[in-house]
Amino acid sequence: MRFVWAIALVALVAGCTSSDPSPAPSANGGSPPAWSEPADYSYVLTRGCDAAKPLGRYQVTVASGAVSAADRLDATTVTPTASADADLGPATGDSGEEIEAFTLKELLEMAQTATDDGAQVSTTYDTADGHPTKVSIDVGQGPECWSVADYKA
Template sequence: MTAVATRSRSVSAAVLIGALLCATAACDSGAAHPEPAGGSAPAAWKEPASYAYTLTSRTQVLAGTFRVEVRDGAVAEVLGLDEDSRRAAREVPGLVPTIGGLLERLEQARDDDAHTAEARYAPDGRPVRISLDWDENAIDDEALYVISAYDPTPRRPDVSS
């Protein structure tokens, strides 16, 4: 009878350990770094050297809607499309990032184990929405970036003489 009781406890312990491992795996299934809707990873996207896009930003420091031109991998022009963005473009012009800069912020938030570090992607793999929140209990560290009107072939500056 003792052998049966010991065996029963061993099986129960194994089942409990298995359940705990499954629960732990479920808790760490990427909730902090969710994949885009549909459950598939985004397509690989390589940031081009030059492009244009519209950024709607809701952060403590950078708020408003901006039309951004990127040339040679750097922000070349920023046009504020509303009162908040015109003020930001005038007061802190270097604060508007490239899309690659936004992806770096996302990765940094993930590396820092931010409470929220989520992105939604277009079919070509570029982000269309990035949501960040480093500390769930802080009220001034959230950031939301919406990327729209992406144009991989922006107008070129006039170089005629």
């Protein structure tokens, strides 16, 4: 079963402490450069706050400002027996939950919406070009994290 995190996030967000999703300062004390989303790019999206045990990794391709492909990099395929009545989905060691991949602009919009709704949000950016590299959102039930790697414009 596919799970659309953005919709669930809006449904789950309730009053918590607020934080600022604006660009975090870089190591030299300045802010990263302003990032403008290109029409076409790719990146690897990792879901989960524990880098050693991610909940999912996806190779995401964005074309003309929309996700054109999202391939799960760490899914294990399960072949059900002929007598199985239910679709088992991917076997990931936990619930097998899938997410809809999103553009980086949508990730930043999700962080802003969560902030506006009172969630604790932390966003970090690449110091070279300003694209988001990590977003953490906590609506009071523990954080949900997304990391961005291998970004190629």
